Amino acid sequence: MTWHQTIIVGNLGRDPELRYMQNGRAVCNFSVAVTERWRDRQTEEQRERTTWYRVAVWGAQAESCNTYLSSGRRVMVVGNVQARGYINNNGEAAASLDLTARDVRFLGSRDDGQQGGGYGQRGGQRESAPRDDRASNWTEPPSSVDDIPF
DSSP, X not given: OXXXXXXXXXEESSOOEEEEOTTSOEEEEEEEEEEEEEXXXXXXXXXXXXXXXXXXXXXXHHHHHHHHOOTTOEEEEEEEEEEEEEEOTTSOEEEEEEEEEEEXXXXXXXXXXXXXXXXXXXXXXXXXXOOOGGGTTOOOOOSSGGXXXX
């Protein structure tokens, strides 16, 4: 079995949408913006690039995400990502990054979506969505970039 995982940390681009499949299983969909910032070595200008992910969360986690997440809220999502090609409204070829989540972590406090707070902010309270058994080997991420062991 081939297994990979992707970890993203970003902000919700819109409120989550919850629906139920015919078999009664919940699925919640939302988009997450991950923004990279860097300084251009040649021009010394600040640069940034935002990558959007379409996230699908299933089961009890889907219901928790729908209850506690809102546009702007900072999250960490762990799961499998797949690129999908499509034709956009202008008839041009386009692609999306679809992430099927195994684990979603709510970062910061509930009000952070409106206040722009996020991961690592002092005083922020973390909440976690219930995880399914496949994510039981989860460990808490480092509290700062300086704690990463590489």
